[in-house]
Amino acid sequence: MDAMLRSVAAVLLFAAPLAVSAQTMTAAEAFHKIQQRYGGPIAGTTVDTLKAGDPSTPVTGIATTFLDTMDVLREAAKRGDNLVITHEPTFYNHPDDTSFFQGDPVYEEKLAFIREHHLVVYRLHDEIHATKPDPIAIGLVKALGWQNDFKNNDPFFLTIPPTTLEELATMLRTRLHIATLQVIGDPKLTVAHVAIRPGASGLQKQVLALRRDDVDVLIAGEASQWETVEYARDAAAQGRHKALILLGHEVSEEPGMEECAEELRALFPGVRVDHIVAGQPMWNAEYPPVK
């Protein structure tokens, strides 16, 4: 009897923290803990806020994703992951301003789905990028197998074995399964010094990377076609040793959010944490999707 009681007590002691984490933690509490894990709440304006749902909802499971598309939300609901941590916006613009979308059928259906399935969506963008070294960049570098090629421990700048731009583009396309890779520069250019800028970091950050003497090629997520794209084209036309590769925004940031799921598993033991891949939104006319 005494031994049996001890066993029961041990089971209770062992089970208690799990039960507390999984059953009584609200979405708001979980997101606060995630913020602390990364850079902490940003001072001033940030997009890392509640996007939809009731923050007092008890968390049954967590899904990380590049962007909570309709299909990602459906999969999260199916798996019981009611806390969705999305890197990019839910409602089609950076601050998730919904004023333009009032009455829009696509927006209204997405919002209704979140509410009907009692999902809670928070965005994790500024805080994860502000963490040093940026886990989103680290995720991309690891996906490329380049984690031993950092210059000065900085995941944004790497040295790789010299190759041609064309060969590098083919390697990236194959390794990351890219549907619509875009390249600017001379295909025969030898490249070894690489800058990485996942996502859409904008003209100035992209040009500052490309301008450096120790950078041959910038690998970015996306860029406006009248901005960095034309800067890179002119640099190449001037005979400079420069090139630009655009992976696609999702391709460049999804691995970082998959790494984030690993971090959250360590942060919330006993809580189900899934990474749900958003996938590339766009396909190539030459290779339409099979399904």
Add this chain to the structure above:
Amino acid sequence: MDAMLRSVAAVLLFAAPLAVSAQTMTAAEAFHKIQQRYGGPIAGTTVDTLKAGDPSTPVTGIATTFLDTMDVLREAAKRGDNLVITHEPTFYNHPDDTSFFQGDPVYEEKLAFIREHHLVVYRLHDEIHATKPDPIAIGLVKALGWQNDFKNNDPFFLTIPPTTLEELATMLRTRLHIATLQVIGDPKLTVAHVAIRPGASGLQKQVLALRRDDVDVLIAGEASQWETVEYARDAAAQGRHKALILLGHEVSEEPGMEECAEELRALFPGVRVDHIVAGQPMWNAEYPPVK
């Protein structure tokens, strides 16, 4: 003698306006006349301004282009087209703000080239788009052979013979020689009702077009991947009859600027007017450029 004098006089009368247009018209005067031909100067802020060069330079020839890349400027100089009319910016951002680029080697070399070759660059963007019907949209529609398919005489909305999204994408890629076409939606979707939005018209204009009941597919130049691209993906995932095709910014607007050259030939008889194709900046890893 009398007959001979009459011939000489006739030749002089015929030749005089040509000589005046070609030899004494300044770049500023020519641009003013171009503005009058289109919507006229925009009230308030506009990007349609002098970008580089001396506006009092006598015009020796005119070049229109989608965007005055280094290679376009070299070709203009070679042909003696010292007035360059560009649709998109010269210096890598919409207002051609050059403060960030002071000391940048790519910017400095481009500016020096313009000055050394006594070129004068003006932008024609807001005023041509404000002309009804938008000549840039008309140019794209004509390039597609769809000029008889306008709904209500509006070049932004057309009805074409029903086809699948996949077939339409393949037709566009082939007809417009597109290197990196991007498509969002079900390849098997039947499409017949088309909206056209050349360039990067932005989230709201693109969504307003896609939202219409009488639009199946929006054909645009470019779109941010966290904005219209994801709206279109969600619309398709909700089972709506919607798709999005991104031609590339240059592909979507170059034909309109080629049409502009035709207009300027009529406007400036006796002045050499060329359209110099900027070409697509980006290539596909599967089909790198041959040259």
